[in-house]
Amino acid sequence: MQTPSGHLVEPALGARLVVLASGGGSNLAALLAAHEDPAYGARVVGVVSDKPGAGALDLARQAGIPSVVVAPSDFADRDAWNDGVREAVEVFRPDWVVLAGFMRILAPSFLDRFRGRVVNTHPALLPSFPGAHGVRDALAYGVRVTGCTVHVVDDGVDTGPIIAQTAVPVLDDDDEGTLHERIKVAERALLVETVGRAAREGLRVEGRQAVVGA
Ligand code: GRF
Numbered sequence: 001m002q003t004p005s006g007h008l009v010e011p012a013l014g015a016r017l018v019v020l021a022s023g024g025g026s027n028l029a030a031l032l033a034a035h036e037d038p039a040y041g042a043r044v045v046g047v048v049s050d051k052p053g054a055g056a057l058d059l060a061r062q063a064g065i066p067s068v069v070v071a072p073s074d075f076a077d078r079d080a081w082n083d084g085v086r087e088a089v090e091v092f093r094p095d096w097v098v099l100a101g102f103m104r105i106l107a108p109s110f111l112d113r114f115r116g117r118v119v120n121t122h123p124a125l126l127p128s129f130p131g132a133h134g135v136r137d138a139l140a141y142g143v144r145v146t147g148c149t150v151h152v153v154d155d156g157v158d159t160g161p162i163i164a165q166t167a168v169p170v171l172d173d174d175d176e177g178t179l180h181e182r183i184k185v186a187e188r189a190l191l192v193e194t195v196g197r198a199a200r201e202g203l204r205v206e207g208r209q210a211v212v213g214a
Contacts, residue, residue: 006206007116009095015042015199018094020085020102021049025056027100027121030188032063034196042199046092048085050104066092072104082107089114098195099153103132108155116205118153119198121191123183125149125165130158135180144170146179148187150194152203152210161210163203164194 017035019028028047035043047060047067060067068088075081085106089097090113099106099120111118124134126149131137138146147167154160166186170179194212201213 009116009203011202012095015095016045017042017096017098018046018089018092019098019100021056021100022051022103023101025059027191028056029059030192034192040196048088082110086110086113120153122149122158126158136176148183161205161208163210166190
């Protein structure tokens with residue numbers, strides 16, 4: 001349902017989640033663990049990756065979840081690849097599309113297709129440190145607190161309305177690896193909780209405000 005300044009995603013019983021991942025897939029693993037409980041209210045029904053060797057694909061196979069690789073090198077150009085991702089996701093008829101460590105930008109045509117129902121997890125407290133190196137950039141800046149953000153995806157890079165955030169301290173002896181691992185512990189919990197609540201209770205976006213259960 002569209003409203004003049006935003007949109008409402010209604011609660012969905014047994015919401016269908018499609019997870020897009022480029023990496024090892026620890027966020028996917030957390031969602032797969034959560035969906036074992038019927039009370040979670042959402043199930044991962046498909047996994048899509050741009051990387052044929054992504055660990056996330058192994059996790060999907062082990063869990064018996066269908067997975068698809070949509071590698072940019074198999075497409076003539078970016079638009080064709082974007083259409084390929086859209087078609088791969090559409091097949092699973094998702095209620096929500098979860099970008100969990102998906103390291104590519106999706107074109108507006110993808111977002112239009114799943115408007116308001118695409119969420120991303122980012123390893124920094126947005127709007128600080130957007131982009132592919134959020135952990136490295138926060139460390140280089142010298143912040144003492146960083147964290148993770150789950151947000152609705154819009155046409156910008158990590159600019160969409162923020163649904164939930166968790167703060168994580170930066171320790172004196174942190175390097176990018178140790179800090180990222182600490183953030184990822186918080187990130188997995190936040191992603192599981194936020195996606196589950198959005199699925200069970202719905203999500204209203206009005207301008208920059210994204211409110212679960214409104
Ligand atoms: C997460 O920190 C995500 O926010 C970032 O890459 C990491 C992916 O981790 N973009 P994983 O593949 O889910 O383990």
